[in-house]
Amino acid sequence: MQVDIRTKLLIVAIFSALALVYQNPLILGIILLLNLLTVILFRVPLQIFREFKGFIYMYAVLMVIQSFFVRDGEPLLQLGNIYLLTTDGVLYGISIMLRFFILACSGIILLNCNTSELILALVKLRIPYEIVFMIQVGIRFIPVFMGELQNIFHGIQLRGVDLRRVYKRKVLKVYVSIFSPVIYSVLQKAEKLSILLELRGFRKSPARTYYRDISLSRIDYVVMTLSLIVTVALIYAVRNL
């Protein structure tokens, strides 16, 4: 489905807000299902979900921590007087996981949008251009930052340091040694960028033009109205849960 970027923004905003408001795993599950449906409708590539496998352990740990410290609900796993796993802990872990996935799906929808269109949408929503520009640069710098980190990881390993072996013993040392240069070089890039912008006439005249154009079509109005109706219906339906 080909919809305007503002429609996508609205949907993403609704999903994110709902994910933050509700805690009940059942409701979050419904929201996630709807969210996945939109992800599929918007034809967002799904390979990226494979990257999420690594997070599963984190939720298990969260469940244990929650059970251990909060001690609410029925104990499921107990060591003397210490609660290792409680029903509430498990539910808590599940809702955090669902929330994470909802926010991740929303993020993926946004990441798959054309950046120039996203920027233009924000401009059309009357957000000051300076702020929009900062967002644009922020988006632009994520891959730069990741690439920089990866280069340095490769550089370190190719100089004979096996990070997988080192990890356990000297993990902090390696990370500290990587972190500062990455920050430094990214800052340096940012500084160069700001100079380049001035040189190319950024903000020189108040009226700038845009190469692309975006427009709302009938399908956008339909989708927006539908999503608002579904949202209201959802809120109404689950108000007693």
Added chain:
Amino acid sequence: MTFISLQEVSYTYNGRKEAAVKNVSLSIAEREKISLTGLNGSGKSTLAKLILGLLKPQTGKIVLDGLPLGKYSLAKIGEKVGYVVQNPSQMLFNTSVFNEIAFGLKWKGKGKDEIFHFCKKYLEFFELWHLRDELPFNLSEGQKQLVVICAVLALQPRFLILDEPTKSIDTFRKKRLIDILQEIWHLGTGVMVISHDMEFLTAFDGRRIHMEKGEVVEDAGRYQN
């Protein structure tokens, strides 16, 4: 003996239609000198990254020193094959020029004196010793490039791959670079340079391999042992 062998290796970058490296088969002996040439975008750097295991070929097989490349960790590959990237500032991550060169040596467990000796030897060779306490990021482009070259040379790998090593260095240091490459080659290290610099390549005088659109179209193919 064959040190690096590629069999029908192809690699296509994500989202690209054309393969960056197409059906490349090569056999490189230990202690060989190779000049890899080709137009911009012909796949030279990609080939280097494949040999170093930074990219995984979609088809084909790469064997390094008798074992498939997949059997090595990056660190093990780095011990055998030194690599100077095309954009050397990517590989600077230490807080001083001295530490940049000492880094690999420290992790190899070398003693203080030995580390000092190697750092001094290579930095002095390129007349950069006076910069030893500077931040690597703040050097000039050519200086950065030379620091990375020193850092890789100091590790004394068995094979060395340099991607556009002469890009921003001056004539004086270019001559020095040729001298040291010839010297380590005579001492038994294999060297592959990727370059557009004909003068440099003539002086280097390696087995000429030429790439076009991802394919090896010319290979002088002589073992020089």
